[in-house]
Amino acid sequence: MASHDHDQALSGRPSPPTPQQSDQSDRHHGHGHGHGHGHGHEHEHEHEHGHEHGHGHGHSHSHRHGHIDGHDHKHEHGHAHAHAHTHASESACCSPGDLTASPKAPAFTDAELAGTTRNRYYIGGMDCPTEEALLRRRLTQESGVVALQFDLINRVMDVHHRLPDDAPLRAAIADTGMTAEPLADTSPPPAPMPAVSxxxxxxxxxxxxxxxxxxxxxxxxxxxxxxxxxxxxxxxxxxxxxxxxxxxxxxxxxxxxxxxxxxxxxxxxxxxxxxxxxxxxxxxxxxxxxxxxxxxxxxxxxxIRALSQLAPETAWVKTDTTTDGKSEGPHAGMNSGTAGGDPFTRIPVEQVRAGSILRVPPGERVPLDGQVLQGRSSLNEAALTGEAMPVDKAPGDRLLAGSVNGDGLLLMQVTSIKGQTLLDRMAQAVQxxxxxxxxxxxxxxxxxxxxxxxxxxxxxxxxxxxxxxxxxxxxxxxxxxxxxxxxxxxxxxxxxxxxxIVSGLAAAARRGILIKGGLYLEKMRQLRTLALDKTGTLTEGRPALVAVHSFDAALSEDDALHLAARLDAGSAHPLAQAIVAAQAERLRRPLAPVDHLQNQPGLGITGEMEGQAYALGNERLARQHATVEEPAQRAAEALQAQGHTLAWLLRGGRVIALLALADTPRPAAAPTLARLRAQGLDLVMLSGDHRASAEAMATRLGLPTQAVQAPLLPQDKLDAVAALAARGPVGMVGDGVNDAPAMARADVAIAMGAAGSATALETADVALMGDDLTQLPVLIDLSxxxxxxxxxxxxxxxxxxxxxxxxxxxxxxxxxxxxxxxxxxxxxxxxxxxxxxxxxxxx
Known part of the structure; x- marks a missing residue:
């Protein structure tokens, strides 16, 4: 993934990748699909347009803020003080998709909060709106108080003010008969006392x-x-x-x-x-x-609290030393406490650092996010993704905190410490x-x-x-x-x-559906249209090469595949990877570098090999850089009618080969779409693919051809969603990363497979943690x-x-x-x- 994921950690909408990031992560974006960044989604160069629409943060959540999120930011930068930080007006480009700074969830403006200090308090006696109204009335009488926010379920109150210290605030709270306990920005509320003593x-x-x-x-x-x-x-x-x-x-x-x-x-x-x-x-x-x-x-x-308590409080950490006697790992040298010299010791998860080696015995929960180093097992991830079937794990696979290990012993390396795991972010988002x-x-x-x-x-x-x-x-x-x-x-x-509302949010979270607020829970039932991206959402997103057609008598199909693979080498685009993988499986030839390799946004890629100019991309690229002759046109129409996606290989202004790739629809896609239609939703499939290919896939999914909008560039997708929104509330289902402009325009943005993407979890209005389309009707029913x-x-x-x-x-x-x-x-x-x-x- 591009490095911008972390900067968006708590924004309400994705920041589209910059051209530089896109070039580094994916040099080839053609084939009528655009870049996928490894997600297998069909998006044509979202980055080309994304930043022009202003859907990302213009800052990286530094210590000084010019906006308010209406909830607690999980600041990664740390604070020099216990529970206050300063808001400044310098970051005026707050994302319109912020959880509360967006038009969808209005909050205080940058100008209103410029120069204010934010204090968080745990109010033990605050249980219902009666206490909230009393506190609000009393605190708004204090000069210097600018804004108040209340979390009744967790008994937390945020005060934004321009006072030299918070002594007047605590005195005002005490005047209402309640006590205030200061909280740091990232601190969860203290464990509550029994509801009734x-x-x-x-x-x-x-x-x-x-x-x-x-x-x-x-x-x-x-x-x-x-x-x-x-x-x-x-x-x-x-x-x-x-x-x-x-x-x-x-x-x-x-x-x-x-x-x-x-x-x-x-x-x-x-x-x-x-x-x-x-x-x-x-x-x-x-x-x-x-x-x-x-x-x-x-x-x-x-x-709500049960979410964050799914992960164990302790972990088995490796503490042995290397052969040269030096400490190995952040916890090396700790006494294992076992007579047999067991190199693993159980310690609180708060003390485990990134990079530590953990042991996960059979039947125990994974304590932190990480990667499998040794062992194989099946893990139950239902608590996070809502998927009841166990997931097989092998070395190199990702492990999620809170998932339950099956019957295999695993060694893992920690990638996310306590407070930064997917489970922690889910719990924070629900709170x-x-x-x-x-x-x-x-x-x-x-x-x-x-x-x-x-x-x-x-x-x-x-x-x-x-x-x-x-x-x-x-x-x-x-x-x-x-x-x-x-x-x-x-x-x-x-x-x-x-x-x-809280019960509805918690019920959704138990099924692996993360809803970013009651606003979106209520909006789901009001949706009139649901727009779905084709590749990776309605299809598996794992295309495979099915045919190569050469139109040059001197060029064999194998040679055409090898040339295309050379152009595609290094690209993260799923179609490009499919071509490279097919070459490696069939031919196993080395891929020599290409000279003057240049990405053509929304079209494909160009370069020079052996002194000749080549290009590989979609039909638009072919018609711009070459003359499409009758044999190539007939072959293309026949392949597209079968639902295949085409990559056009050009040399010197001629189409010399067509590479046909096919994706398969998700097994649950057709029945899920039928159920959504039965719930009264109009469905629209958005695709950057050729229209004939998109219509063939729609037919397999049971969608009428008039529900297909293709071929679409990123700007076209944005315009399509805007047109749908003019007819009534519209939801957009995509990967939450590459669909940035179109999803930001929708009334509700729904990200698929958010458990595999930190950005998707934080940026969408609704995140389906599992890569499971069947959760969509469940979400509508819950609303x-x-x-x-x-x-x-x-x-x-x-x-x-x-x-x-x-x-x-x-x-x-x-x-x-x-x-x-x-x-x-x-x-x-x-x-x-x-x-x-x-x-x-x-x-």
């Missing part, structure tokens, strides 16, 4: 007994203002209600209208009206609902994705900001206007107003969306299921409130019923959202 469980149990007993006594005829009932009610409120009342006081001080303030007002109002058992039940039921909510959120949080606000979540938040004040005003009017107008006594209407006050809380409505769950939750949360409001107006409602309905709605929507986690990874 043992002492809280006991307090809530005793409070529940006291509250229920007080209610029973009241129903049994005891006076609600009697000493036993009051004593039990006060005990319930002290044991189970003090946190709520304290948060309500903080909300009142900061003029924040949230659930804690509403509940506190309801409790105080009930006490003033002499409804002591009701006040106790309100406090206890609300505390119980918060406890259950914390447990449910912990489950969603654990589903960053769930912190982004999906469109549905933004809508619900806007709705809640209107809903709560309106219902509070309605409750106030209900409590005051009827008695003023002579429609009853104050006691009854004040009580109804308190019930409506409790109904005003939108907690169930607001909490349902993030839990559902539709997520939307259905979100709709169910909204109807459930609002429906219960409407029912309780109706009962209240009819004189049948009560405070504890309102709280029970709110608590029940919160619990039901969270559990309903967690249903998506039932989508287990393949066994």
């Amino acid at each position: 043992r002492s809280l469980r006991w307090r809530m149990a005793v409070a529940g007994v006291a509250a229920i007993t007080a209610e029973v006594l009241a129903f049994a005829g005891w006076h609600e203002a009697g000493l036993p009932v009051i004593a039990l009610s006060v005990a319930a409120m002290l044991l189970g209600g003090l946190p709520t009342l304290r948060k309500g006081w903080i909300a009142l001080r900061s003029f924040t209208l949230n659930i804690h303030l509403l509940m506190s007002l309801a409790v105080i109002g009930a006490v003033v009206l002499g409804q002591w058992p009701e006040a106790a039940m309100v406090v206890w039921l609300f505390g119980l609902s918060e406890m259950i909510e914390s447990l449910s959120l912990a489950r969603a949080r654990d589903a 960053q994705a769930q912190s982004q606000r999906a469109p549905s979540q933004a809508f619900i938040d806007r709705f809640a900001r209107v809903y709560t004040p309106v219902v509070v005003l309605a409750a106030l009017a209900l409590a005051v206007l009827p008695p003023l107008l002579g429609f009853g006594d104050w006691h009854a209407w004040l009580y109804k107003g308190l019930v409506l006050l409790v109904i005003a809380c939108p907690c169930a409505l607001v909490i349902s969306t993030p839990v559902t 539709h299921r997520t939307a259905r769950v979100l709709t169910q939750n909204i109807v459930l949360a609002l429906g219960l409130k409407v029912v309780v409001a109706g009962l209240t107006l009819a004189g049948l409602g009560s405070l504890w019923l309102a709280v029970l309905a709110d608590a029940g709605a919160s619990l039901l929507v969270v559990l309903n959202g967690l249903r998506l986690l039932r989508d287990q990874r393949p066994s």
Whole structure:
């Protein structure tokens, strides 16, 4: 791969390779396909156009940033301080595909963040949007605070500010009743404490007994203002209600209208009206609902954390010495701790360095990414790619952290240390994705900001206007107003969306589908058209030479193949490699160097051999550099009708030979495309190949010929996607590297086989870790299921409130019923959202 992969490590869109990089990695880009960079994809010189569209980063994520990603950058450069870094305006060319800096996920602009400092905090008490709103309101009052970002699932908050230090920030956070623990940029949030402590469980149990007993006594005829009932009610409120009342006081001080303030007002109002058992039940039921909510959120949080915990915490590292007595490897000289002098010792994976030699016994998980040095085995990579079938590994093959070794003993060399493995990057990407606000979540938040004040005003009017107008006594209407006050809380409505989105993201990750945020999870069901690259996406991407036709009586087919192989030697293009491999297998002749070798972008390659000018490339090259005679034209049409891809060999302005290459469709391609069409998607196949060849392949895949767009140059592919986007939302499926311009133009960019490409994992909106087309319908299904769950939750949360409001107006409602309905709605929507986690990874 070209060296630009690392610089894009956390961008949201690929930076197309520069011409220099392309020339170094692939000198031959013709045959109507363009460069593949070893991926076997059919892309004609994406680099020729890519940089003109500005889809890459103009910087390499240095210490000073002029943009914000809306998530934590995994900075490879290190920091000289614990948890802050400076943003500057000098890098003004932020990629439009950044996870949050893109038009697809709007964030703060470079100008807004110029010169700011970013601090990250772990907020232990931040569980739901109520705490987020309280923190947001309090911190935005501080002069110098520019932007805030919240990751509720991991309880992490980012603050971008222009303050000399963060002391005012920590004081403001403490003012909300919460504590802040500073985090370094690359540090994961600390392991969470139990969602519900043992002492809280006991307090809530005793409070529940006291509250229920007080209610029973009241129903049994005891006076609600009697000493036993009051004593039990006060005990319930002290044991189970003090946190709520304290948060309500903080909300009142900061003029924040949230659930804690509403509940506190309801409790105080009930006490003033002499409804002591009701006040106790309100406090206890609300505390119980918060406890259950914390447990449910912990489950969603654990589903995300489980990704990063698939790899073992220790590794067997080789620690012996070389024959000259010098230390061998970074851990040489360490005591193995075994009496038999075992050269391997088990150490924490955090201490393992790149280049270390590890032993992976049968049945154990691979601790870090690396390469097999010795041994053969089959490994289960389902946790990363979603592929249930074991994958055979031999010396030289890549090993992925978290995969399970079969029955063979392996020695491997580490290529990625802890924090940089594919598994770590997947976990980080999912954590960053769930912190982004999906469109549905933004809508619900806007709705809640209107809903709560309106219902509070309605409750106030209900409590005051009827008695003023002579429609009853104050006691009854004040009580109804308190019930409506409790109904005003939108907690169930607001909490349902993030839990559902996170569950959907985690369910996808378990199947080897990495979605870069709720935005793209929701967009998948909205797609009208899906554009798919042909070679390497719909086909195997491993072309083979099937025929050579010579049109020069003095040139044998073998000689034509040898000439073509000389021109193609050194190229990483899959067609070029197929020609070189065929020559090596059939002829085994040495390949002499070619003089004046020159790449012709989008066409092919030219050079001189034995003083004569030669060219090898696609039909465009042939028609530009030679006269295509009738025999060559007839042969080309016949071969293209069979679905073959052609390489035209030219000498001195004449076509002297045609080399026919063929690719095979993926076995699952045809049924997968049929399923996608059944899901209502219009499918389009994009190809740089000759139209006849592309149509022949489309016929084998069950696609109509009108669904084929060929032949296309990179700019043509970009224009094709833009035209499709004008008809409705469009997704683009490619390799995530060479499809840069076209994928950047699509509403959702989907990369295939991302487990084999670090760039693809980081650059696409959706990354299919396995090279498996069948995941596409699964992804569409998951998007539709997520939307259905979100709709169910909204109807459930609002429906219960409407029912309780109706009962209240009819004189049948009560405070504890309102709280029970709110608590029940919160619990039901969270559990309903967690249903998506039932989508287990393949066994």
